[in-house]
Amino acid sequence: xxxxxxxxxxxxxxxxxxxxxxxxxxxxxxxxxxxxxxxxxxxxxxxxxxxxxxxxxxxxxxxxxxxxxxxxxxxxxxxxxxxxxxxxxxxxxxxxxxxxxxxxxxxxxxxxxxxxxxxxxxxxxxxxxxxxxxxxxxxxxxxxxxxxxxxxxxxxxxxxxxxxxxxxxxxxxxxxxxxxxxxxxxxxxxxxxxxxxxxxxxxxxxxxxxxxxxxxxxxxxxxxxxxxxxxxxxxxxxxxxxxxxxxxxxxxxxxxxxxxxxxxxxxxxxxxxxxxxxxxxxxxxxxxxxxxxxxxxxxxxxxxxxxxxxxxxxxxxxxxxxxxxxxxxxxxxxxxxxxxxxxxxxx
Amino acid sequence: xxxxxxxxxxxxxxxxxxxxxxxxxxxxxxxxxxxxxxxxxxxxxxxxxxxxxxxxxxxxxxxxxxxxxxxxxxxxxxxxxxxxxxxxxxxxxxxxxxxxxxxxxxxxxxxxxxxxxxxxxxxxxxxxxxxxxxxxxxxxxxxxxxxxxxxxxxxxxxxxxxxxxxxxxxxxxxxxxxxxxxxxxxxxxxxxxxxxxxxxxxxxxxxxxxxxxxxxxxxxxxxxxxxxxxxxxxxxxxxxxx
Ligand SMILES: Nc1ncnc2c1ncn2[C@@H]1O[C@H](COP(=O)(O)OP(=O)(O)O)[C@@H](O)[C@H]1O
Ligand SMILES: [Mg+2]
Numbered sequence: 001x002x003x004x005x006x007x008x009x010x011x012x013x014x015x016x017x018x019x020x021x022x023x024x025x026x027x028x029x030x031x032x033x034x035x036x037x038x039x040x041x042x043x044x045x046x047x048x049x050x051x052x053x054x055x056x057x058x059x060x061x062x063x064x065x066x067x068x069x070x071x072x073x074x075x076x077x078x079x080x081x082x083x084x085x086x087x088x089x090x091x092x093x094x095x096x097x098x099x100x101x102x103x104x105x106x107x108x109x110x111x112x113x114x115x116x117x118x119x120x121x122x123x124x125x126x127x128x129x130x131x132x133x134x135x136x137x138x139x140x141x142x143x144x145x146x147x148x149x150x151x152x153x154x155x156x157x158x159x160x161x162x163x164x165x166x167x168x169x170x171x172x173x174x175x176x177x178x179x180x181x182x183x184x185x186x187x188x189x190x191x192x193x194x195x196x197x198x199x200x201x202x203x204x205x206x207x208x209x210x211x212x213x214x215x216x217x218x219x220x221x222x223x224x225x226x227x228x229x230x231x232x233x234x235x236x237x238x239x240x241x242x243x244x245x246x247x248x249x250x251x252x253x254x255x256x257x258x259x260x261x262x263x264x265x266x267x268x269x270x271x272x273x274x275x276x277x278x279x280x281x282x283x284x285x286x287x288x289x290x291x292x293x294x295x296x297x298x299x300x301x302x303x304x305x306x307x308x309x310x311x312x313x314x315x316x317x318x319x320x321x322x323x324x325x326x327x328x329x330x331x332x333x334x335x336x337x338x339x340x341x342x343x344x345x346x347x
Numbered sequence: 348x349x350x351x352x353x354x355x356x357x358x359x360x361x362x363x364x365x366x367x368x369x370x371x372x373x374x375x376x377x378x379x380x381x382x383x384x385x386x387x388x389x390x391x392x393x394x395x396x397x398x399x400x401x402x403x404x405x406x407x408x409x410x411x412x413x414x415x416x417x418x419x420x421x422x423x424x425x426x427x428x429x430x431x432x433x434x435x436x437x438x439x440x441x442x443x444x445x446x447x448x449x450x451x452x453x454x455x456x457x458x459x460x461x462x463x464x465x466x467x468x469x470x471x472x473x474x475x476x477x478x479x480x481x482x483x484x485x486x487x488x489x490x491x492x493x494x495x496x497x498x499x500x501x502x503x504x505x506x507x508x509x510x511x512x513x514x515x516x517x518x519x520x521x522x523x524x525x526x527x528x529x530x531x532x533x534x535x536x537x538x539x540x541x542x543x544x545x546x547x548x549x550x551x552x553x554x555x556x557x558x559x560x561x562x563x564x565x566x567x568x569x570x571x572x573x574x575x576x577x578x579x580x581x582x583x584x585x586x587x588x589x
Contacts, residue, residue, distance in 0.1 A: 085416065087416065220447060220448070220454055223440065223448055224448060226437070227440065227448050231435055231436070233400065233431070233435045234435035235437075235448075236400070236418075236420055236423075237419065237429055237431065237435060238423065238449050238450075238451045238452065238498065238501075239420045239423035239452025239453075239455065239502065240448070240451050
């Protein structure tokens with residue numbers, strides 16, 4: 001390997017690592033707030049990428065059907081609960097989120113898709129179609145299990161992963177999609193030729209991470225999410241509903257997942273099952289951060305990206321094996337260094 | 348006048364073990380009512396049930412409205428606040444953020460005066476202002492109690508419930524906390540005070556209940572309870588030794 005190739009690999013690694021970092025942060029947020037190790041995060045990546053690809057063909061993406069069906073189910077679940085408890089106040093909000101919003105977005109996609117709007121509009125639409133899936137999946141799969149153990153929640157997350165994978169196959173088919181690069185811009189940095197797409201990915205990731213940090217530190221809703229993560233009882237006592245926090249965390253994770261998918265779609269060919277492996281690498285970043293530290297999770301994800309990049313050059317067939325097995329010593333080291341965070345932290 | 352809070356036939360069980368049995372209790376508007384009793388009597392359980400943190404059987408009416416079905420968060424929004432025995436602060440967050448979050452229920456209802464409210468809390472607890480940027484987890488016991496109290500006040504409660512506010516605090520700070528409780532009553536806040544420090548509690552309260560093994564063993568105006576020989580022997584004699 002010579003110097004030029006090393007630079008190229010580093011560039012590749014940073015680009016992928018930046019995306020893994022986005023996913024790592026979103027996974028950590030969801031885990032902290034809801035204790036769910038959300039292994040189905042990758043499906044949001046897939047849906048974001050494939051929705052954009054289909055929109056670029058001028059067709060309405062299958063995400064619309066997914067949204068309408070799952071939203072309808074979520075509303076029915078709320079309706080059943082309202083019926084049983086004879087409390088109807090929450091139903092209006094549920095109808096807005098689970099019925100009206102999917103119909104509105106679906107209508108928008110149906111109307112806009114054949115017009116082939118500018119790329120920016122397509123990207124916003126693709127992401128907007130995926131984001132409501134976060135709270136809807138939370139409502140259907142996790143909200144009823146608020147008191148279940150981390151392990152049970154993980155099993156449910158695995159089930160959700162397979163369900164969404166199947167639905168993805170149904171609505172997008174088995175063929176792979178790759179969107180054209182967002183920009184043909186190129187710039188040379190020293191001896192390196194950096195593509196505009198790479199800069200876009202790195203820049204977007206940096207901006208998103210900054211925005212997430214501001215959200216956590218400057219807004220009351222962001223602080224409420226942190227509060228729920230550190231002390232659920234305390235959070236309830238100040239009026240933060242655990243379900244509202246869960247919904248918000250899942251909406252954010254769907255947003256970050258879909259954005260990663262959109263950003264990666266010109267770089268990698270995406271099949272209905274590609275997202276899982278991508279998110280798994282983000283998850284390894286989260287694990288390096290011991291499921292508690294946001295900065296270490298982001299850095300860990302970046303490290304995974306670099307590792308993967310060099311592994312794919314040295315032995316491309318074995319790259320996943322190399323990535324996941326080289327991480328074992330890292331994880332061992334981390335788990336020896338940090339105290340295990342139990343189910344619920346006592347003061 | 349309707350009572351601020353009225354509980355009837357209240358029963359709570361942990362699994363099969365009943366921790367509260369047929370408890371009836373009333374907090375009249377603008378008064379301090381205290382519940383005293385030995386360790387393990389069910390005082391914390393009672394407050395948790397009133398707050399909706401534990402499922403309870405029986406009737407709970409707040410300002411005449413049944414709240415027994417409502418989740419904790421909605422009871423907070425109606426004007427109930429609890430300062431729990433374990434404080435339940437947000438340890439890795441700053442004092443200022445803990446207080447701001449205390450106003451979350453009102454913020455969700457559209458109030459945008461959290462900064463002004465917080466300034467009022469700082470006036471009441473200048474110590475918290477000095478510590479505003481410090482993490483809640485690094486505070487001393489007395490400061491933590493003040494923060495828990497301040498956080499509860501940020502919700503603008505009409506009924507404030509306090510679970511052993513004097514627990515583990517130095518006598519000087521206990522005095523200060525009780526002075527603040529009386530000050531809140533003067534502002535029109537109704538208060539339900541749970542204490543093991545029976546002497547201090549009966550001094551500030553208007554009415555008192557004695558809870559023993561999950562049942563109300565005795566009740567009456569606080570002055571009468573303080574004279575009751577059984578109370579004097581069981582609870583007040585003990586407090587003298589502190
Ligand atoms: N989480 C729990 N699970 C089972 N039993 C409990 C639990 N919390 C309290 N208890 C029992 O309920 C009874 C009342 O406890 P508690 O309400 O904490 O009393 P107090 O606050 O008066 O000291 C005690 O016998 C206690 O052991
Ligand atoms: Mg207690």
